[in-house]
Amino acid sequence: MKDPFLNKVAVWTYYKGSKREQGIDEGQTTVAFVPEKGWFWHIPQHNDMVSVGVVAEGRYLTRDGVKDPKAMFHREVGENQWIKDHLSTGASTGDYYLTSEYSYHARHCGCDGLLLVGDAFAFLDPVFSSGLMLALKSGVMAGEEVHRAILEKDFSAARSAGYATQLRQGVENMRKLIYAFYEPTFSFKDVIMKHPDAAGEITDCLSGDVNKDFTSLWSKIREFVPLPDDLPVGQPLDQATDGHG
Numbered sequence: 001m002k003d004p005f006l007n008k009v010a011v012w013t014y015y016k017g018s019k020r021e022q023g024i025d026e027g028q029t030t031v032a033f034v035p036e037k038g039w040f041w042h043i044p045q046h047n048d049m050v051s052v053g054v055v056a057e058g059r060y061l062t063r064d065g066v067k068d069p070k071a072m073f074h075r076e077v078g079e080n081q082w083i084k085d086h087l088s089t090g091a092s093t094g095d096y097y098l099t100s101e102y103s104y105h106a107r108h109c110g111c112d113g114l115l116l117v118g119d120a121f122a123f124l125d126p127v128f129s130s131g132l133m134l135a136l137k138s139g140v141m142a143g144e145e146v147h148r149a150i151l152e153k154d155f156s157a158a159r160s161a162g163y164a165t166q167l168r169q170g171v172e173n174m175r176k177l178i179y180a181f182y183e184p185t186f187s188f189k190d191v192i193m194k195h196p197d198a199a200g201e202i203t204d205c206l207s208g209d210v211n212k213d214f215t216s217l218w219s220k221i222r223e224f225v226p227l228p229d230d231l232p233v234g235q236p237l238d239q240a241t242d243g244h245g
């Protein structure tokens with residue numbers, strides 16, 4: 001299922017020769033703010049290439065009736081001094097990509113003999129780069145799950161309930177931070193100014209420690225903006241009761 005609120009649009013391309021930081025910071029990723037709660041990514045890659053793109057609400061990116069990804073991309077570049085400056089020394093490969101409403105959640109984590117990991121399980125808006133983190137985390141968890149299944153010769157869906165609960169908890173915690181980020185009036189700084197201990201909790205979640213108990217953090221953030229309830233998805237498909245057996 002699609003995520004009810006994370007329905008953004010992303011437009012991106014690849015540049016060769018874009019400016020990057022010097023020395024050990026050469027690979028530094030930069031996220032640049034766009035009005036209307038959007039953002040640019042600028043991610044140095046190998047061979048002097050850079051992945052660069054912009055994410056925002058569809059109605060913001062298509063304002064003025066612009067639909068062409070290339071035109072959309074360059075209009076936004078023109079409005080962001082940091083991105084404009086860094087791209088000024090490089091050139092696009094010429095291919096421009098557009099994708100939308102890419103946040104989704106699998107209704108089930110798997111069925112008898114099958115377990116979903118990474119993007120197959122869920123994909124969240126990429127603002128906090130949670131895609132790789134959740135792919136790696138779920139890969140490790142699934143590996144342990146499969147190992148136990150082999151030892152116990154039991155590949156039934158039901159035994160994956162714990163995997164599903166733990167992984168969904170991580171997804172939901174990250175999802176709350178993403179929802180907060182996109183609330184027009186929200187600022188992490190405001191939360192931390194009022195609740196200094198929130199800084200550590202936010203950092204933990206953003207850095208991938210997503211299975212902690214963040215109840216206290218959500219209470220603090222809810223003083224500023226609403227946060228979503230957990231989605232009722234992810235448990236293994238019981239083929240016997242769901243009629244797919």
Ligand SMILES: Cc1cc2nc3c(=O)[nH]c(=O)nc-3n(C[C@H](O)[C@H](O)[C@H](O)COP(=O)(O)OP(=O)(O)OC[C@H]3O[C@@H](n4cnc5c(N)ncnc54)[C@H](O)[C@@H]3O)c2cc1C
Binds near residue numbers: 120126135
């Ligand atoms: C442009 C872009 C930029 C991104 N930037 C970031 C970022 O900066 N940070 C971040 O954390 N995430 C980022 N992501 C998201 C991240 O790439 C994914 O969340 C992550 O790669 C998911 O890992 P995965 O193993 O689940 O899936 P994938 O990496 O997609 O791996 C799935 C693999 O399965 C293979 N496959 C597919 N079908 C079959 C088949 N039938 N048989 C055999 N093999 C098959 C595919 O070829 C692929 O190699 C970005 C995504 C995009 C598109």
